[in-house]
Amino acid sequence: MDAVRASSAWVASLSSHVTLVDSGIEKVVESIQNSIPKVEWDFEGIHYFDEGPLTVQYLFVLDALNFCFWPDKDLSYDHLASGLKEALQNDKSVFDADRLQKYTGPELRKLLKWPRPLPLEDERVRLLHEVGLELERNFDGKASNLVDSCGKSAVELVTLVTRHFPGFRDHSVYKGHQVFLYKRAQIFAADLWGAFKGKAYGEFNDIGEITIFADYIVPAVLRQLGVLKYSSSLAGTIETNGEISSGSEEEVELRACTICAVEKMREQILKKFGKQVLSVELDLWLWSIGVQCPSLQHHRTLSIYY
Numbered sequence: 001m002d003a004v005r006a007s008s009a010w011v012a013s014l015s016s017h018v019t020l021v022d023s024g025i026e027k028v029v030e031s032i033q034n035s036i037p038k039v040e041w042d043f044e045g046i047h048y049f050d051e052g053p054l055t056v057q058y059l060f061v062l063d064a065l066n067f068c069f070w071p072d073k074d075l076s077y078d079h080l081a082s083g084l085k086e087a088l089q090n091d092k093s094v095f096d097a098d099r100l101q102k103y104t105g106p107e108l109r110k111l112l113k114w115p116r117p118l119p120l121e122d123e124r125v126r127l128l129h130e131v132g133l134e135l136e137r138n139f140d141g142k143a144s145n146l147v148d149s150c151g152k153s154a155v156e157l158v159t160l161v162t163r164h165f166p167g168f169r170d171h172s173v174y175k176g177h178q179v180f181l182y183k184r185a186q187i188f189a190a191d192l193w194g195a196f197k198g199k200a201y202g203e204f205n206d207i208g209e210i211t212i213f214a215d216y217i218v219p220a221v222l223r224q225l226g227v228l229k230y231s232s233s234l235a236g237t238i239e240t241n242g243e244i245s246s247g248s249e250e251e252v253e254l255r256a257c258t259i260c261a262v263e264k265m266r267e268q269i270l271k272k273f274g275k276q277v278l279s280v281e282l283d284l285w286l287w288s289i290g291v292q293c294p295s296l297q298h299h300r301t302l303s304i305y306y
């Protein structure tokens with residue numbers, strides 16, 4: 001994840017719409033001292049888990065579709081996680097590679113029991129087909145084989161996922177340079193680690209390498225905590241629910257500064273308290289604050305990446 005860290009830091013060093021506030025970072029670090037408030041993975045009780053390879057298939061499908069819920073004001077990540085869980089409980093073959101390649105928009109909607117078209121539904125269906133086809137071609141149809149082939153390395157897993165599945169190649173170009181963010185690929189590794197509690201399919205020797213997942217909730221939480229500051233034009237766009245285009249400088253700065261701010265928090269926690277914390281733990285804590293605050297205003301970008 002060196003490329004994610006380095007390219008995000010580079011964006012943060014040139015950023016004009018989003019600023020990292022050192023005093024805000026210090027305040028958060030002081031407040032958490034050396035122990036991040038513990039948030040259990042699946043604190044919501046919405047995910048499928050059976051201790052085996054079907055859970056891996058579920059998490060891979062879930063993270064293939066884990067983006068852009070906000071255009072439908074009633075839809076959230078919870079609906080996706082619990083809808084896919086119920087579908088799998090009712091039919092164990094629902095995520096078989098051959099079936100993934102055939103879903104249509106209305107069928108996906110039906111699976112999730114969602115009464116109207118999903119945001120970016122055609123893209124969601126295309127990504128499901130891509131996952132099914134590539135799993136069938138190279139991994140005998142099973143996401144668990146993908147995980148088995150990464151040698152207990154989260155970095156290798158992210159590399160494999162982004163190499164084989166173009167839909168997971170979450171990157172941007174900022175001032176002519178490629179910036180790597182890899183939100184859904186990294187969250188897949190983190191979900192395995194969280195669900196399997198660091199054992200079996202969730203055992204990674206390098207989980208500390210993963211960065212935070214740059215979505216639309218965590219930047220808003222960091223802003224509320226005084227860690228990020230927005231330019232008045234960006235703040236105005238967010239307050240009026242204006243859309244920010246995918247790949248715009250504002251959008252890349254929001255995401256890159258989020259990653260960079262959390263990396264700085266980790267560095268300070270280590271320096272001040274001698275404690276090595278994981279971005280994955282900081283992420284779940286910050287994200288859980290955000291989703292429990294319905295009035296939180298976040299940026300709106302139509303994107304398949306987050």
Ligand SMILES: Nc1nc2c(c(CN[C@H]3C=C[C@H](O)[C@@H]3O)cn2[C@@H]2O[C@H](COP(=O)(O)O)[C@@H](O)[C@H]2O)c(=O)[nH]1
Pocket residue numbers: 040041042043044066067068069070075076077078191194212213214215216217218283284287291306
């Ligand atoms: N940074 C970060 N972003 C995350 C998640 C998760 C879910 N992780 C699960 C894993 C274990 C836990 O128990 C969680 O349930 C979703 N998202 C993002 O949030 C947004 C959805 O928001 P809303 O529209 O309000 O539902 C959307 O961009 C989605 O991609 C996370 O953990 N970290």
